[in-house]
Amino acid sequence: MKNFSRNFLSIKAFYLAFSCCILAFSACAGDTTKVAFVSGLQPNDNGLILPAGFKATTFAEGLGRARHIAVTSDGVVFVKLAKLKDGKGIYRLQDTNGDGKADLVTGFGDFTGTGMTVRNGYLYASSDVAVYRYRLDDRNKVVNPDQPENIVTGLLARGEHEAKAITLDYDGNLYVNIGAYSNSCQVVDRTKGSPGMRPCPVLDSAAGIWKFKADKPGQTYADGVHYATGLRNVVGLDWNKTTNTLFVMQHGRDQLHDLFPDIYDTKQSAELPAECMYELHQGSNCGWPYIYYDEFQHKKILAPEFGGDSKKTAGEDAQDPVIAFPGHLAPNGLLFYTGDQFPAKYKNGAFIAFHGSWNRAPEHQKGFFVVFVPFKDGKPSGEWEVFADNFSGSPALTASGRAQHRPCGLAQGPDGSIYVTDDTKGTVWKISYNK
């Protein structure tokens, strides 16, 4: 923190210069720039870079691996941790004096995990193998912090994509991601020369979304409805109230060059495939592992493990993405904004927290930001833009991937502010708009 204060002025100066360069570049590049920086994106007091009029406070810090986050109707914040802090896996954060910082912090729960959501007087939390819920009292205190109800147990976790991201609809259903225990369904995972398996056996028990009853304790894996398939791994997901449907962000496959150096060079491998948003319905199929989405060709491309050559299309039975983002940025949080605090363009649009890439090496890493996509009538109505940037600490730390913070979870507070978690150091920011 000391280092950060010392460097802040120079970072601020750098970013002013950097923003000018970006604006100048955007002007020259015209339509060819896909990433539109919000004009006036400017540094915030704590290092984040936000559009004009927005301010971020450091709501909490030092929680460690802070994953998903939920906020109650009276502004009590709950954060799920992927590593216990002082023996606790969930933290309750309350800002009792309204200064934008949590001053009442309590931990409970002895399990690690990712999922966290709140609904109808209950806090839902997931480990990598189960979903639990805690009853909240009328002041949103956890009634029995040592004895949550087991909503679902025995979920599959085989050491790859095991985080169980969760969300709820408004009809009493719980949606759980069961990630593929595989990169691209090869016989031997991530191994050059190992063929793809068709049919892919992973699809029977993973690589999809399973639906359970939100209020029925004691469910097992077998009680779940296989809601959607062909999704390699989903961490960011949210129920869209406008469309009354589930939207998910898929983590696309890795290692096209490592596994198929004759087809993909390192640059292509860094940019492909796209990270995709899908709108799901019962029975949706998004195509993994047989296809991936190429955002440059705007096509579903046959995966090389299944005979693809980077050009052959396939997956006629698979859905098209709602929107596609650059490869490997790792979307870990999705939030449809329903508040009234932010300017009108944000209403019903999507915020996405990109955890940041690793599989772009030797190319520079990218991501470590929160983006915004405007929506109208349940569909994207414009290009995506970076909303909050510089979680990494500097462009150099972004490029090396040695980010100081990595955005993960998103939630909206009752006043229309949004919260962002970081699972590197466990910072929680509250972002508000003040004209």
Next chain:
Amino acid sequence: MTKTLGISFSAILLIVACGLLSLTNKSFPPIQKNGPVQNVSGLKVSIERGKKVYAEQCLSCHQVDALGVSGMTPPLVKTKWVLGDKTTLVQIVLKGLTGEIEIDGDTFHNVMAPHSELTDQQIADVLTYVRNSFGNKARAISAAEVKVIRAKTK
């Protein structure tokens, strides 16, 4: 005066080193198929070759700085997995690694593919490179040692 002496001394060292190098080159082929890589020039050559193997086989997961990826790919810097027992290290390259491993309280679970298709020399080179780069310092591993370990690893 000291500077001149230093330069002269360096020059002499360089001449001696070059002499030794040419002698070495005459006595042995520069790439020893199975012999130990313990002399300085052999080490340097092995590290250079290893760097290429690293870039092709390891970098995309373990990264440019070998510090790995949080929660996924373990770092290769100053850890007993890299600096410790050669047999375990060579076997990880040959057989790959699945399941969670722990380093200093952090866990990593990305799948590492087996790399048994690499030659004994390539494995020796890349491990010698990793054990002598990124702030690491450990003895070189020879192709002969890899060969013995490979024979025992089935």
